[in-house]
Amino acid sequence: xxxxxxxxxxxxxxxxxxxxxRYILDNRLRPGSPLPTENELCAALGASRSSVRExxxxxxxxxxxxxxxxxxxxxxxxSLSALVEGLTFRGLLSPNDxxxxxxxxxxxxxxxxxxxxxxxxxALDGPHLDTLDDLASSMGTAVDADRVVADRRFHxxxxxxxxxxxVSQLTDAFWDVFTAVAPRLGLTPSDQDPVRLHKAIVHAxxxxxxxAFADAVVAHYAxxxxxxxxxxxxxxxxx
Amino acid sequence: xxxxxxxxxxxxxxxxxxxxxRYILDNRLRPGSPLPTENELCAALGASRSSVRExxxxxxxxxxxxxxxxxxxxxxxxSLSALVEGLTFRGLLSPNDxxxxxxxxxxxxxxxxxxxxxxxxxALDGPHLDTLDDLASSMGTAVDADRVVADRRFHxxxxxxxxxxxVSQLTDAFWDVFTAVAPRLGLTPSDQDPVRLHKAIVHAxxxxxxxAFADAVVAHYAxxxxxxxxxxxxxxxxx
DNA sequence: GATCGTTGGATTGTTTGACAATCGTTCCGC
DNA sequence: GCGGAACGATTGTCAAACAATCCAACGATC
Numbered sequence: 001x002x003x004x005x006x007x008x009x010x011x012x013x014x015x016x017x018x019x020x021x022r023y024i025l026d027n028r029l030r031p032g033s034p035l036p037t038e039n040e041l042c043a044a045l046g047a048s049r050s051s052v053r054e055x056x057x058x059x060x061x062x063x064x065x066x067x068x069x070x071x072x073x074x075x076x077x078x079s080l081s082a083l084v085e086g087l088t089f090r091g092l093l094s095p096n097d098x099x100x101x102x103x104x105x106x107x108x109x110x111x112x113x114x115x116x117x118x119x120x121x122x123a124l125d126g127p128h129l130d131t132l133d134d135l136a137s138s139m140g141t142a143v144d145a146d147r148v149v150a151d152r153r154f155h156x157x158x159x160x161x162x163x164x165x166x167v168s169q170l171t172d173a174f175w176d177v178f179t180a181v182a183p184r185l186g187l188t189p190s191d192q193d194p195v196r197l198h199k200a201i202v203h204a205x206x207x208x209x210x211x212a213f214a215d216a217v218v219a220h221y222a223x224x225x226x227x228x229x230x231x232x233x234x235x236x237x238x239x
Numbered sequence: 240x241x242x243x244x245x246x247x248x249x250x251x252x253x254x255x256x257x258x259x260x261r262y263i264l265d266n267r268l269r270p271g272s273p274l275p276t277e278n279e280l281c282a283a284l285g286a287s288r289s290s291v292r293e294x295x296x297x298x299x300x301x302x303x304x305x306x307x308x309x310x311x312x313x314x315x316x317x318s319l320s321a322l323v324e325g326l327t328f329r330g331l332l333s334p335n336d337x338x339x340x341x342x343x344x345x346x347x348x349x350x351x352x353x354x355x356x357x358x359x360x361x362a363l364d365g366p367h368l369d370t371l372d373d374l375a376s377s378m379g380t381a382v383d384a385d386r387v388v389a390d391r392r393f394h395x396x397x398x399x400x401x402x403x404x405x406v407s408q409l410t411d412a413f414w415d416v417f418t419a420v421a422p423r424l425g426l427t428p429s430d431q432d433p434v435r436l437h438k439a440i441v442h443a444x445x446x447x448x449x450x451a452f453a454d455a456v457v458a459h460y461a462x463x464x465x466x467x468x469x470x471x472x473x474x475x476x477x478x
Numbered sequence: 479g480a481t482c483g484t485t486g487g488a489t490t491g492t493t494t495g496a497c498a499a500t501c502g503t504t505c506c507g508c
Numbered sequence: 509g510c511g512g513a514a515c516g517a518t519t520g521t522c523a524a525a526c527a528a529t530c531c532a533a534c535g536a537t538c
Contacts, residue, residue, distance in 0.1 A: 070500030115354025309529030
């Protein structure tokens, strides 16, 4: 017990967590860079291994730190995995209305594509459009899991040319949350023709028509909206 | 050591974490509901207190669980605090480009308001508009912290009438991240006239002109964009 | 009777020490 | 040269004890 001035409102493991974060920042470490071992951190920060470990677990949950059993602790990928896990759980719990989160998710996902229509169109080039077309086509031929993968890639590639990594990661995250929550709430995938709905988006982009692009995006999410609303309504009657 | 069939890739504390989440879901607990004590969880899940505590710390970081010292453990608020902390840290670390995250944040914040222009306008009523006007005015008279508070409330109230809690919380979260990161990167607040820029948004909303609304939103973020770009450029020259 | 301080129990926070599980590497036998 | 075995380092788990905190019940005082 060296510096015992930790009075009042401060929990030790939170102090440790802050100091580990500061260590990463001060040393300009990068994702993947190794961190001191637990014992070294204990000695450096003057805390027991339990406290250090609990602090590390907190940072691990935020993907600020990544722990490999038997190997060491490293700077994490700084992904949005915490958002995905948190939102997924909220979607499964959902006070009052089980489908509110799903409905709101669709709104945001649509907004990301519709609201960036002009920028997306001007950033998409020929090869990119061809890839999108291929993905749309594959949603007709592929089966089950592959179809889902194609859908995910399609929407990821749609916003990627924006060059905004945050938008790209949020798009992925919201897609992950939706596909994780929907089936566990008994929501079956839309039976509308996915090929046509996705190709319409590509077609509008190729034509450089941002209004048509926005309309196509809205049309793409319309059947999903309908399905969520139907399940929502069925639930409200059931109760 | 009772059920020792935890072979292979599964870590005990992760199993514990999953079972706590399932416990909350199965019992349909709500934010604020009490959870079993640590010792009860140890007995119920057949794990030591260390493992249970580390699992709880993981859930605590995601705001799935909330721990009160000396009192107990409860279901958390399911907020986006993990997103805020994670993005803030990423913004402070920022491999390669310190201002990339900041720049992307502005894009997303603008998108939330610009892309929902029509829906926001049709959802805003008279009293709501008056409140927004008052907030805009107070940015001229208020000082320091109060001015910042008014700005936050303004943008929160702007998207609130959408009725989409996810959008509202993301707006708050991104605002929090920006204001946490910007000063620590040496970015001083814009010296443009905030009253005029915010009032223009309200004025367009009152007129029911969604195009003017979108333009006003863009104009509002323009000086911030400029400032971020300038800092970004200054950094690229420095290196 | 009301109010305030005290006491006690319950619960989480922290420490310490030990051993298990995992991962790389190094070394050895072949 | 190559494959397996042993080893060291590191994280994972367990156990027991004590500290810090919160709350409520109790009691003293006014």
